[in-house]
Amino acid sequence: MLYSSSTKCVHLPPVSLSTDEVTATSRHYVDRLFDPDPQKVLQGVIDMKNAVIGNNKQKANLIVLGAVPRLLYLLQQGSSSSELRAECAVVLGSLAMGTENNIKSLVDCHIIPALLQGLLCPDLIFIEACLRCLRTVFISPVTPVQLLYTDPTVIPHLMSLLSRSQRTQEYITQIFSHCCKTPEHQTVLFNHGAIQNIAPLLISPSYKVRMQALKCFSVLAYENTQVSMTLVNVLVDEELLSQVFVRMMQRDQPIDMQLTAAKCLTYMCRAGAIRTDDSCIVLKALPCLVRMCSKERLLEERVEGAETLAYLMEPDVELQRIASVTDHLVAMLADYFKYPSSVSAITDIKRVRHWTLLIQPSQLDHDLKHAHELRQAAFKLYASLGSNDEDIRKKITETENMMDRIVSGLSESSVKVRLAAVRCLHSLSRSVQQLRTSFHDHAVWKPLMKLLQNAPDEVLVMASSTLCNLLLEFSPSKEPILESGVIELLCSLTQSDSPALRVNGIWALMNMAFQADQKVKGEIVRALGTEQLFRLLSDPDSNVLMKTLGLLRNLLSTRPHIDQVMSSHGKQIMQAVTLILEGEHSIEVKEQTLCILANIADGNTAKELIMTNDDILQKIKYYMAHSNVKLQLAATFCISNLIWNEEDGSQERQDKLRELGFVDILHKLTQASDPNLCDRAKTAMQQYLA
Numbered sequence: 001m002l003y004s005s006s007t008k009c010v011h012l013p014p015v016s017l018s019t020d021e022v023t024a025t026s027r028h029y030v031d032r033l034f035d036p037d038p039q040k041v042l043q044g045v046i047d048m049k050n051a052v053i054g055n056n057k058q059k060a061n062l063i064v065l066g067a068v069p070r071l072l073y074l075l076q077q078g079s080s081s082s083e084l085r086a087e088c089a090v091v092l093g094s095l096a097m098g099t100e101n102n103i104k105s106l107v108d109c110h111i112i113p114a115l116l117q118g119l120l121c122p123d124l125i126f127i128e129a130c131l132r133c134l135r136t137v138f139i140s141p142v143t144p145v146q147l148l149y150t151d152p153t154v155i156p157h158l159m160s161l162l163s164r165s166q167r168t169q170e171y172i173t174q175i176f177s178h179c180c181k182t183p184e185h186q187t188v189l190f191n192h193g194a195i196q197n198i199a200p201l202l203i204s205p206s207y208k209v210r211m212q213a214l215k216c217f218s219v220l221a222y223e224n225t226q227v228s229m230t231l232v233n234v235l236v237d238e239e240l241l242s243q244v245f246v247r248m249m250q251r252d253q254p255i256d257m258q259l260t261a262a263k264c265l266t267y268m269c270r271a272g273a274i275r276t277d278d279s280c281i282v283l284k285a286l287p288c289l290v291r292m293c294s295k296e297r298l299l300e301e302r303v304e305g306a307e308t309l310a311y312l313m314e315p316d317v318e319l320q321r322i323a324s325v326t327d328h329l330v331a332m333l334a335d336y337f338k339y340p341s342s343v344s345a346i347t348d349i350k351r352v353r354h355w356t357l358l359i360q361p362s363q364l365d366h367d368l369k370h371a372h373e374l375r376q377a378a379f380k381l382y383a384s385l386g387s388n389d390e391d392i393r394k395k396i397t398e399t400e401n402m403m404d405r406i407v408s409g410l411s412e413s414s415v416k417v418r419l420a421a422v423r424c425l426h427s428l429s430r431s432v433q434q435l436r437t438s439f440h441d442h443a444v445w446k447p448l449m450k451l452l453q454n455a456p457d458e459v460l461v462m463a464s465s466t467l468c469n470l471l472l473e474f475s476p477s478k479e480p481i482l483e484s485g486v487i488e489l490l491c492s493l494t495q496s497d498s499p500a501l502r503v504n505g506i507w508a509l510m511n512m513a514f515q516a517d518q519k520v521k522g523e524i525v526r527a528l529g530t531e532q533l534f535r536l537l538s539d540p541d542s543n544v545l546m547k548t549l550g551l552l553r554n555l556l557s558t559r560p561h562i563d564q565v566m567s568s569h570g571k572q573i574m575q576a577v578t579l580i581l582e583g584e585h586s587i588e589v590k591e592q593t594l595c596i597l598a599n600i601a602d603g604n605t606a607k608e609l610i611m612t613n614d615d616i617l618q619k620i621k622y623y624m625a626h627s628n629v630k631l632q633l634a635a636t637f638c639i640s641n642l643i644w645n646e647e648d649g650s651q652e653r654q655d656k657l658r659e660l661g662f663v664d665i666l667h668k669l670t671q672a673s674d675p676n677l678c679d680r681a682k683t684a685m686q687q688y689l690a
Contacts, residue, residue, distance in 0.1 A: 025051075025058075026058060026061035026062050026065055027065055029047065029048045029062060029067070030062060030065045030067045030070065032047070032048075033067065033070045033071070033074065034070065038080075038084065041074065042083060045071070045084065045088055045091055046087055048062070048067070048091055049094060052091065052094050056098045056099060059095050060102065062095065063095060063105045067095075068092070068105065068106060069109055071088045071091055072088075072092070072109060072110070072111060072114045074088050075089060075092070075115075082121075082123045085121070085123075085126050086125050086126045089115065089126065089129035089130050089132070090132075093129070093132050093133035096111075096133060096136040096140070097136055100140060100142045103142050103143060107147075111137060113147075115133055115137075116134070116151070118130040119131070119157060119158070120157070124164055127161065127164065128165065128167045131171035131172060131175070132167070134175060135174050135175050138175050138178050139174065139178045145179040145185070148175065149179075149185065155189065158172050158176075159193055159197050162197050162201070166204065166206045166208075166209055169201055169209045169213075170206065170208045170209050170212050173201065173209070173212035173213050173215070173216045174212045176189060176194065176198075176216050177216045177218075177219050180216075180219040180220060183223075186222075186224050186227060187226075189220060190220065190226065190230075195220070195227070195230055195231065195234060198213050198217065199234050199236050199241065200237075201213035202214065202217075203236055203244070207254070207257075210248075210257070211260070214245075214248065214257065214260045214261060214264065217231065217264050218263045218267060221268050221271060223270070223271065224271060225272055225273070227271075228267065228268040228272070229273045231268055231273065232274060242265065242268070242280050245262075245280070246265075246280050246284050249265075249284055249285065249288045255297065255301055258288055259288075259289075259301060259305060261288075262285045262292075262305075263304075263308050265281060265285040266281075266289070266308050269281050269312065270311065270312065270315075276316045276318065281312070282319070285312065286309070286319060287326060287327075289306075289308055289309035290305075290309065290326045290329050291305070291327070292305020292309075293305045293306050293329065293332055294327070294332060295332070295335050299339070299370045299373070299374060302374065302377070303370075303373045303376075303377045304377075306333070306380065307377050307381070309323065309381060309384075310380040310381040310385075313384055313385070314384045314387065317388040317389060320384065320385050320386075320387065320388060320389055320392060321392070323385060324385055324392045324395065329381075329385075330385065330395050330396060330399055333378045333382060333399075334378075334399050334402075336374040336375060336378035337374075337375060337401075337405050339370065340371055372413075372416065372417050375412070375414075375420070376419075376420040377420075379409060379417070379421050379423065380423065380424070382402075382424045383420070383423045383424040383427040384427070386431075388430075390431055393427075393430075394433070394434075396428065397428060397437075397438045406421050406424055406444075407447050409422075409424075410422060410447040410448065410450075411447060411451075415455075418451065418459055419458055419459050419462060422448070422451065422459060422462045422463050423462050425444065425448070425466050426466040429466050429469035429470060435470065435474065435475045435477070436474065436475070439470065439477060440477060443477075443480075444470070444477070445467075445480060445481050445484075448466060448467060448470070449467075449481070449484055452464065452467065452489060457498055457501065460493075460501055461500045461501060464490075464493060464501060465504050467486075467490075467508050471512050472514075473515055478512070482512065482520065486508075487509070487512070487523055487524060488527055490506075490512075491509070491524075491528045491529075491532070494506050494509075494528065494532060494536060499541040499544060502536070503541070503547055506544060506547040506550075509524055509528070509551050510547055510551040510554055513551055513554035515557070516554075518560070521555050521565070524551075525565070530569055530572055533548070534572055534575075534576055537552075537579075542586060545580075545589055546589060546592060549580075549589065549592040552573070552596055553592065553595055553596050553599060556599040556606075557599060559603055559604055562606045563605045563606050566605070567606075570609045574613060574616065577596060577616070578615060578616060578619070581593055582619075587630060587631065590623070590631055591630045591634050594623060594631060594634035594635050595634050595637070597616070597620065597634075597638045598634060598637040598638045598640075598641055601638045601642045604647070607642055611642065611656065617660060620635045620639065621662060621665065623635035624636055624639070624662075624669065625665060632674075633674075633677050636666070636669060636680045636684060637680065639662055639666070640680060640684040640687070643657060643687045643688070645687050650687070654688060663685075666685050667685065670685060
């Protein structure tokens with residue numbers, strides 16, 4: 001006997017069917033779909049609908065036995081009654097509510113084109129059933145969202161169906177919000193009138209419609225200046241959209257609505273459509289997001305609130321300062337770490353709570369996922385809070401066990417938590433005070449070095465950025481890091497395909513070489529190798545080139561070091577310098593290159609490599625007369641070092657440079673409007689007068 005979903009049967013004991021019996025029952029349902037009597041087919045579909053509700057085993061069996069192609073056939077047949085077509089869509093929607101494998105099977109049977117085709121039918125009940133099923137299919141993470149955009153007529157048709165009923169509004173906006181994943185998707189929806197079609201839904205009498213419309217705007221506005229700039233001028237019932245969002249953030253509104261409205265304003269602000277000092281951000285969105293971080297909120301809400309708040313204030317120091325003193329946020333975030341992060345800890349808690357240990361593995365995975373998400377969100381928010389202000393960084397590091405939590409976060413099983421922890425560490429490492437105190441006290445460099453040994457690129461980028469700061473000359477961690485054999489590791493980063501890793505590798509070496517002794521400099525040159533050094537000097541990424549020039553400049557500091565490096569690598573260095581000064585490079589790159597020449601000119605023997613190279617001398621002369629003051633100043637430094645009176649051979653060098661016309665240029669530069677350039681030229685001229 002079959003019972004509908006509303007039938008209660010409290011006295012019957014549970015019935016256990018064998019696999020064969022279940023399969024036979026399922027086959028019976030499928031067989032009835034092929035009955036020649038349309039009425040019996042309709043009844044068979046209705047019975048199937050009742051049988052699959054809440055029964056994943058039955059759903060899987062029906063899919064395996066070929067129910068889906070037959071249901072799709074009946075759904076697409078013009079001869080099928082409207083009721084039969086609608087019931088087929090309902091059953092397909094129910095099958096889609098099963099496992100991810102069910103969804104994959106449905107997609108493989110081309111359910112999406114069939115349902116989209118069904119939307120052309122005038123029957124509203126059938127349209128709603130098709131949309132409900134499409135919604136269920138598209139919200140699954142295994143469904144390729146691109147299938148919504150394959151046919152260019154689909155989006156405009158969906159827009160036209162928005163006015164049909166509250167159900168079409170709810171389902172279509174939910175489909176849009178789940179299928180808008182890229183800037184291209186945003187553009188398609190925007191160009192087909194998403195804003196003007198969806199904006200009126202924000203004042204719908206249906207909460208579900210208002211909520212889905214709001215979610216639509218959050219995904220449309222995310223990192224999209226065009227959409228955000230349009231949204232800021234939209235009126236809904238003669239009220240600005242931003243004010244509609246403000247009303248939706250009021251404390252008497254459902255939490256989901258408050259949070260999503262705050263996200264909309266956050267994204268519009270980050271896209272430049274709303275100023276960071278606007279009252280709707282400072283007095284409404286920011287406090288709302290801070291509220292979402294409190295322990296009274298659900299775990300998911302706390303995670304989303306923290307991550308959105310981190311994103312909102314990431315580039316703005318004033319918002320960071322306001323947030324840091326709102327509702328004790330810094331201390332409040334410490335609670336995010338009190339949720340256990342290991343299976344054993346969660347198991348222990350549940351054993352105490354329930355006295356017995358009957359915990360499903362799936363539930364443990366779910367709990368562990370929440371623990372990781374909470375930590376990740378807290379680290380992200382701390383990183384954002386502490387990215388600029390020294391007092392906030394101090395407040396963060398003084399929060400209970402904070403440095404220990406960051407250190408343990410660097411070795412968590414979740415890659416996302418490790419990335420967020422190292423991002424937080426990177427933010428705090430911008431502080432000279434923290435580098436000298438907390439970082440040194442907790443030997444942060446050790447787990448950081450371990451993390452650098454084997455990590456995905458995104459973690460490596462952030463970890464190596466942090467290492468760059470730990471290698472600054474005032475950092476107590478610099479010496480132990482040097483002794484740990486880090487040079488080889490950094491040199492290997494300079495060979496990465498990732499420009500960000502190449503930059504960080506060479507940047508760290510540059511910091512390491514700053515005011516280093518000859519032994520360290522020699523190790524860097526040996527480990528990097530001249531071939532790789534000169535490969536980096538022709539790197540297509542300007543940041544890599546700048547940092548390589550910075551490394552070279554630091555290697556060529558103090559006269560004995562300059563002479564030693566130039567005696568072994570002078571020819572290649574002069575070639576590289578020539579190529580850069582001749583090439584199409586930025587002012588900053590050429591200035592750095594001329595500064596390297598100025599350092600070479602300061603060597604005892606190295607300066608002869610310039611004096612005997614007429615091509616280089618002509619280039620220095622050219623840049624002394626350049627329109628850019630920075631280049632003029634750097635080139636004048638070169639000449640000043642070459643003609644300095646107190647050094648051997650200065651007279652011969654002065655005579656040669658006079659013959660080449662440098663004195664005339666120096667004389668002109670003594671009249672320069674820039675005071676630094678004028679002073680430098682006068683100092684150089686005095687060498688001739690002494």
